[in-house]
Amino acid sequence: PPDVAQLGRSTWTLLHALTASYPTSPSPTTQTSALTFVTTLSQLYPCWHCAGDFRAWMSRPGNAPRVKSRAEFGQWMCEAHNEVNRKLGKDEFDCGKWEERWRTGWKD
Numbered sequence: 247p248p249d250v251a252q253l254g255r256s257t258w259t260l261l262h263a264l265t266a267s268y269p270t271s272p273s274p275t276t277q278t279s280a281l282t283f284v285t286t287l288s289q290l291y292p293c294w295h296c297a298g299d300f301r302a303w304m305s306r307p308g309n310a311p312r313v314k315s316r317a318e319f320g321q322w323m324c325e326a327h328n329e330v331n332r333k334l335g336k337d338e339f340d341c342g343k344w345e346e347r348w349r350t351g352w353k354d
């Protein structure tokens with residue numbers, strides 16, 4: 247079975263990179279693709295208890311994927327990741343900084 251931590255780091259890299267290059271104004275077709283991608287991931291993610299908790303979180307009010315723009319999708323992905331951070335006792339990430347971390351690079 248895959249190493250759950252390594253799998254997670256790789257997957258979050260893919261997911262945040264995906265939101266970083268998502269269009270600012272996606273077409274309806276692209277929005278559907280994003281929804282399908284996230285839904286499929288939540289069904290096939292190869293850590294079954296992770297996938298189950300992720301599906302349960304997504305199905306709660308307010309947690310459905312938001313894919314109408316890059317800003318919205320990036321924010322949603324950050325919230326999803328923070329939910330896992332909380333569950334694992336890790337620090338929460340400041341979602342005001344997701345683009346700096348994953349798209350434009352830290353300015354320091």
Ligand code: FAD
Nearest residue numbers: 250251254255257258295296300324325327328330339344
């Ligand atoms: P990661 O959490 O992998 O984060 C990588 C980098 O992303 C961080 O160094 C930081 O720079 C950045 N980052 C952190 N938080 C955010 C955020 N909110 N928004 C944007 N960037 C951020 N592991 C389990 O043990 N149990 C689970 O149930 C579980 N469920 C998971 C569900 C999903 C959908 C995914 C993708 C992963 C899951 N994982 C789970 C793996 C877990 O989230 C971590 O990836 C793993 O523990 C390694 O953590 P890490 O500390 O190396 O950093």
